[in-house]
Amino acid sequence: MAKSSEKPKFSLRLLIDEEKNRVILAEAGKDFVDVLCSLLTLPMGTIVRLLEKHQNPQSSVVGCLHNLYKSVADMDVDNFESQACKHFLLHPRSAKGSHGRDLKLNIDDTEATKFFVCPNFVSTEACRKLFSNVSTMKCRCGSSMHREIPVEEQQADGVFPSCRTSFVITDDLKVALNSMGLVMNVLNDFGYSGFDKLQEMLIDVGFEEILTLLGCLFTSEAPLTDTFLRKHCMSRKRKMLTPLVQESSVAGAADNLLTLKVYVRKTDRAVLYAECREEFVDFLFTFLAIPIEFAWELSIDIGNMGCVGNLCRSVKDLSFEKQKAATVSQCMLPYFYNGRAQPLDVVIQESPEYECLVTHYGHNMLCKKINKAVLSNGEIIAKFTSASASIGLVKGETNFIVSDDLVVTPMNSSSTISLLSKLQMNIGDIEEQVISIGKAEATSLLRASLITTSALTNGLSNFLSKMDPDEVTQSTPKIQKSDKPMKLGSFCSYVPFSCFAADRIFESMAFV
Template sequence: MDQSSEKPKFNMRLLIDEKKNKVVMAEADMDFVDELCGLLTLPMGTIVRLLEKHQNPQSSRVGCFTNLYKSVSNMSVDNFETKACKDLLLYPKSLKESHCSRLKMNLADTESPRFFVCPSFDYGRLCGKVYSNTCTSICSCGKLMTREVQIEEEDQAEGDGVFLSFRSSFIITDDLKVMFNSIANVLSVLNDLGYAGFDKLQERLLEVGSDEVLTLLGCIFNSDTPLTDTFLRGTCVSRKQKCLAAFVKESIVAGPRLTLKVFVRKLDRVILYAECREDFIDFLFSFLAIPLEFLGKFCSENANIGCVENLCRSIEGLSLEGEGETTVAKCVLPYSYNCRAQLLDVIIQEVQEYECIVTSFTASKLSKKIEKKTNGSQRILKLRPVNPKSKGTSDSTGLAFVKGKTKFMVSDDLHVTAMNSSSTIAVLSKLQVNINDIEEQVISIGQAEAISLLRASLVTNSALTNGLSKFLPKTKLKKAPQTTSFMIPKTESTP
C-alpha cells in the first residue's frame, strides 16, 4: 500500500492496572492533544452525525441531541424556509473549520470555507453585492448562488501545532484531565490514585486511529472512565443518570421569553409532550450549532458531564500556559445561526465583508482588503454575505429555520414533528395514559429555563421533564381515578 494513502494514527503509551482492568493514565504527543482540542470545537450536530456513522451503537447516543438531529433529518424540507436551512442544521458550520482542516486526523472532513456568488455576477449585471458560503443560497434575482470564487489565503501562523504552540508530550488521566508531561505531574496523578509505585502497573504501547478517537468521543458523554472504556473495553459503560433538579434555582426575568404549552402527567409531573410554534423550534434546533467547548464551560459538575468539563478546563489551562488558541470566553456562532429568540448567552459573529476587483467579464479573488491600485476598466466592490436562511433578501432578515405559522409537537426526549404531518390521536394512544391523569400547563421559557433544557438535553433521555418540570406551577398532586387508558376504538370492517 502506498504510504501516502494510509490513514493517520497517533502513538500512545498507556499505564494500566491490569488487576482492575483500568487505564491509570496515558502519555500522548502534541498531535493527539491537538485532536482533542479539535473535538471541542465541533458543533453538536457534527458530533451526532459522526457518532451515528461510527459502528459502535452503545457509544453513539448523546442524550437527546441524537433525537433532535434525527428530527431535522426526517422532517420534510417543505417545513423549512429554504433547503439551506436544513443543511445548516445537518452540517453545522464552525468558526474553527480552517483550523480543523489542518489537523493530522480531520474526522469531520472540514475544509476551508468556500465562497459562491450568483452566476450573473459581473460588472454589467450585478444582481447583488453579496457572497455565500453555500451553493444553495438564493440570489435576489432568484438564481442559486453556484458560481464559486476563490479567496486570497491568509498567512498561517508559524507553529508546530494547530491549536497548541507549546512543544511537549502530555499526560491524560482516565477522566480526561490533560496536563503537560513532567515527573511532578506523573507522581501527582499516581499519588492521588493511591499508587506508591509501579509494581502493580503495566505499560502498553498502541496506535490510535479514527475508530478509537470516535469511540473516545462517544465515551466523553456516556462514561466516567473514557480511556478505559475506549482502549480496554472497546465500548462505553454508561454512567448512572443523576437528578438534575439543582440546575437552576429560580427563573431569570430579564431578556426575551417564549411560551410553551406542555401536557403533564399529574401523578409524577412527567412532561409527556409539548405543543409550540416555530420560534421555540428554531431555538431548539439551534442547539445543534453549539460547539462542545461551550457546553463544557456552560454546564456545572452536577450536570453529570464531568469528563467534558475536565477536558475543557484542562485544555484551557494548556492554552493559557502555552499561548495556544483554544481559550473561548463565550460561545460565538456563525452569523447564519441567529434565530427569532436567542435565549442563551451566545454571540452571533459579525458580518464579514470582502472586496474584489471586477471588470466587464471577470471578478478577481475575494480579499479582506485590496491595497493595489485599479485602472479605469476595473472597479472594487465590497461584498456582504447573504444569509442562507433568507430567500435572496438582505442579511437582516432570514432569522428563521422553519416556516412560520406552523405548530409543532415535541416529545419528552426531543423528537420534533410538524403537527400537520403527524397524528395526535396515534400519539395519545401510544402513550397508554389515563386521560384524567393528563393536564395542560403553560411554561414561560427564558434564559434560566433555556439553560436547564440545554443541560438536560445533553445528559438525559427526558429533556423536557428534567429540564423544565421544576418551572411548572406548583400544584397539589391528586390521586387519579380508576378509569381505562386511552385507546383507539377498533373500526369494524365492512362485510
C-alpha cells in the first residue's frame, strides 16, 4: 500500500482559464487514470473512514453513511455475530480489492485480508478444517486461531484501462483517450476559439490531492477545479430527490421482504424513527461494503451524486472486451457480508475452500488446488473452509432503533423513557405504520442514504400509506418533562427515538 509518508506523486497537465479560475481539461497518463478507476472500487465504508480522517469530521460528505459507520463503531461487539463481523464492517473489503495493490498511489489504508489457522493444525487432524480471517476466532479444540498462514496469490483480470496512451479528463470527470479532435471539441463546447485566454499548468498529484478529489467526486460538479485550484470542495445545493419510478413490493415477492415498523409525524410526513429486527440492520450495514460504482448503479440516480456517474460511464467505455466482462452491472460482496436478507441486486461470494499441504517443515500455504503428484512420504492435503463466514452480521432475536439519519441503536442499550421525555411533541401527531421492504423500497433507501441526511423520510415516504387529513388536524396535550416518576401504563409501548424539524426534510443540501 502506498502510504502518505512515502509521498508518491505523478504529473498532471491542466489547461486552465486563469480569469475564471477554472480547469477546462487535463491531460494525464495511465497512472492517474488508474487511480481514478480504483476510487470506484472502494467500499462506501472505506470512503467514510478516509474522508473523516482527511476532512472536518463534522462535515457530512456521503449522506447518512457516516452515521451508519459510527453506529457500527459505537455498538458493543456482543451485538454482532462475531468480532469478525464488526471488523469487516469497519474495514470493508471489496471483491476487487486486489486490483489496487499495484497502483503507483493507493489511498486505501485497508490491510490485505489475512488468514489464520489453529496453531495445532499440523499435529491434530481435527484442527485442519477451518481457517479464519481474524486472529481471535476459536478453533474446535478451544485454542485461538492466531497462526497466520500465507495464501497463494490468484491472478486477477484487470479492470482498469490497459492501453499506454494518454487521456483527456474534463472538469466533470469524463475520461477519454487523448486526441486532437477531442481537445478541439471540448474547447468549442466551452466557447474557446483558441488558446489565447488559456494557460497550461503542470502539477504534481499526491496522496492529499487524491483524497480531496475523492470528496469532490460526491459533492462537486467541477472536481478538478475544486481540487487543484480552489484546494477544497465548494458548497453546492442539492437537487430535490425525485421519487423512483418503480412499483412497490407485491405479495408475490414476500420471500424477499423485510418488515419495518416506522413512526411518522402526520403534519409533515417525516419518518421519526423505525423499530426493526436484525434482518433490517444486516441489510443497512451492508451499505458500508458496497463499492461506489455499484452504489451509483443500484441507486438508479445520476443527478445527485456529483460526478460519480460520469466517471463510471467513462471507465466502462474505456474497458476492452475482456475487461468489460469483469465490469458487468452486478454488485458482488465478499463472503463476510452474508446477511439474513438482501432485497437489492447484490450477490454474496461463496465462502472459499482451500487446500494445504501439511508438512513439518513450516512451509505451509493455502492454495486453491494442490497437485497430488507432489506428495512425498508422510505429507497430506488438508481442506479448509472459512470459520469467519456466517449467516447474519448482528445477533439474532434483537430489536433495534433506527433514526431518520441512520443512527442504529440496540433497544437493550437505550432508555425509551428518557427518549420520550425529550420529544416535547404531540403524541396525536405520531402514527405507527408497518412497511414491507422489497427491492423498490430498498433501492430508494440506498439512494436516499447516499445523498440526503434524512434517509428514512426521503427513502420511504412514497411507500407510506395515506393518512386521513382529519387526523392530521387533531391535537393532544404535549408530553412535558417532569422530575416526578412517570407511570408506564399511561404510555404506549413504542417510543419515538428522535424527531427533526420539518424544514430539514426538504432542505437544500450543502457540503463543506
